[in-house]
Amino acid sequence: MAQAAHRATGVLGIGSLALHVIAKIEYGRAAPAAVVPFADPHQRFLAGLGALALWLMVAAAVTGAARSAFVARRHPGRWRLLHGVAYLGWCSSLVHGLKAGQPESSPWVTAGYGACLLAVVVVPVWRAVRRAGAGTDDRFGVDWTLCDGHGLCAGMVPELIRIGPDGYPFVSTSPIPPYLAARAQAAARRCPTLALRVEGIRSGR
Numbered sequence: 001m002a003q004a005a006h007r008a009t010g011v012l013g014i015g016s017l018a019l020h021v022i023a024k025i026e027y028g029r030a031a032p033a034a035v036v037p038f039a040d041p042h043q044r045f046l047a048g049l050g051a052l053a054l055w056l057m058v059a060a061a062v063t064g065a066a067r068s069a070f071v072a073r074r075h076p077g078r079w080r081l082l083h084g085v086a087y088l089g090w091c092s093s094l095v096h097g098l099k100a101g102q103p104e105s106s107p108w109v110t111a112g113y114g115a116c117l118l119a120v121v122v123v124p125v126w127r128a129v130r131r132a133g134a135g136t137d138d139r140f141g142v143d144w145t146l147c148d149g150h151g152l153c154a155g156m157v158p159e160l161i162r163i164g165p166d167g168y169p170f171v172s173t174s175p176i177p178p179y180l181a182a183r184a185q186a187a188a189r190r191c192p193t194l195a196l197r198v199e200g201i202r203s204g205r
């Protein structure tokens with residue numbers, strides 16, 4: 001569910017970005033300045049941040065679509081690094097959106113950016129606090145289309161994962177206790193095929 005939302009909002013973002021660039025070109029912005037970072041002679045830095053964000057978001061989208069190719073070549077770390085440029089793109093687009101528009105932005109637009117910024121700051125803090133506290137609801141999840149029975153996860157978190165008779169991991173569906181949270185996150189990060197995830201599951205508490 002979270003993956004589907006992630007992908008859907010990613011596609012929506014790229015579509016909105018394409019509309020934004022087309023609209024800018026339609027309303028008179030020279031095409032190279034709209035897509036080449038720091039090529040706009042009128043607002044070299046602020047407009048340039050927008051073009052930079054464009055390419056970083058495209059890089060994130062391409063690596064997202066090519067995830068299985070990275071997995072097949074066993075480069076999950078490289079994939080995470082390249083896909084993570086989306087954060088840089090988001091920061092660039094935030095400054096660009098707030099400062100490169102009209103001299104006086106609408107309060108609603110500013111409030112919208114503020115709400116996004118708040119959400120991006122609050123959500124990771126909230127997740128970290130929830131993980132640190134007792135009774136976390138995080139559990140392991142496995143994408144069985146990607147898992148190749150490598151077994152690394154069972155070695156890292158034997159309390160919750162063991163290798164079954166078929167050579168594939170048997171993953172406990174119990175909540176991950178706080179004392180295993182860091183190791184669980186490390187196992188998910190190091191899974192060579194990106195098959196292992198730590199998922200937050202709401203229990204209604």
Ligand code: SF4
Binds near residue numbers: 142151154168194195
């Ligand atoms: S480390 Fe990843 S690929 Fe290997 S067994 Fe565990 S889930 Fe499967």
